[in-house]
Amino acid sequence: MRRVEAFFRFLWDFVIGDDWRVAAGVVVALGITALVAGTSVAAWWVLPVAVAALLGLSVWGAARQQS
């Protein structure tokens, strides 16, 4: 049981990393891209904007914790 738990903890650390909000944000941004792509509006800009926002929020959050 402890090994299974350790494996899932490793998997979480490996894929999700230090900030789970980034992973969640990426999934949401991909969903929004798919929704916008289904309309007549161009959808390519959604991910770059989302990435800039997610990286900024994550880095700023870490910087605030440090200071």
Place this chain on the structure above:
Amino acid sequence: MSGPELGLAISVFLACAVEAVEALTIVLAVGYTRSWRSSLIGVGVAVLVLAILTAALGPALTALPINVLRVVVGALLLIFGLQWLRKAILRASGLKALHDEREAYEEEMAAARAAGAPDTTFDPYSFTLAFKGVLLEGLEVVFIVLTFGANQHNVGLAAAAAGAAVLAVVLTGVAVRAPLARVPENTLKFAVGAMLTSFGIFWGAEGAGAHWPGSDAALLVIIPATLLLAVGMVTLLRRRAAAAGASVASGAASRA
């Protein structure tokens, strides 16, 4: 070689070189301190496990429909790339300690010596440490090789780039007989993080049904834009830290 293929080869080579440098440090430390034989057996078994993983997961990934594959690969590359980039930004702005191979080497050697005298025939400590080090660093490489390779339907090129990086690092390590402390590891991680994020943006959006203006040429804008964003964040954080330092210094001076 097309633009995306060149991007694939460069990204995989750089990412793999960084991971290989970190694995080499661990293997050198246990090899020199305890047992070369047991360490090299550990390396061999880890490489075998990684090769089996690549051979098993590669065909499974390439069998996915292209749009599903691009969304999955795009999401994973984005999550992974943003992790690398976040760490690289924090390190470059001085908010996180820089990764120092010399320091890591000294720490591994001290731990290996503290573990007691090695067994003359087979040393489980050396085996386990070398196996774990190569496996954990190698998993990141397998992930990058598979995601980039499967998406471009060129796992062979990705594997060749990874192999070339490992060979270059191992040969250099054997030549200098020391950890590769002079490799600009943090700069490389910065570049790899930007590449993974950029390809994640590109493939993720395409997989979700978006069309990039200029098709593949859009990557020529996305990669520099991502780098510029990351460098801009480093500059802002450094200025913020300098301003905070200056206000603390002026506060101390006015109190004195």
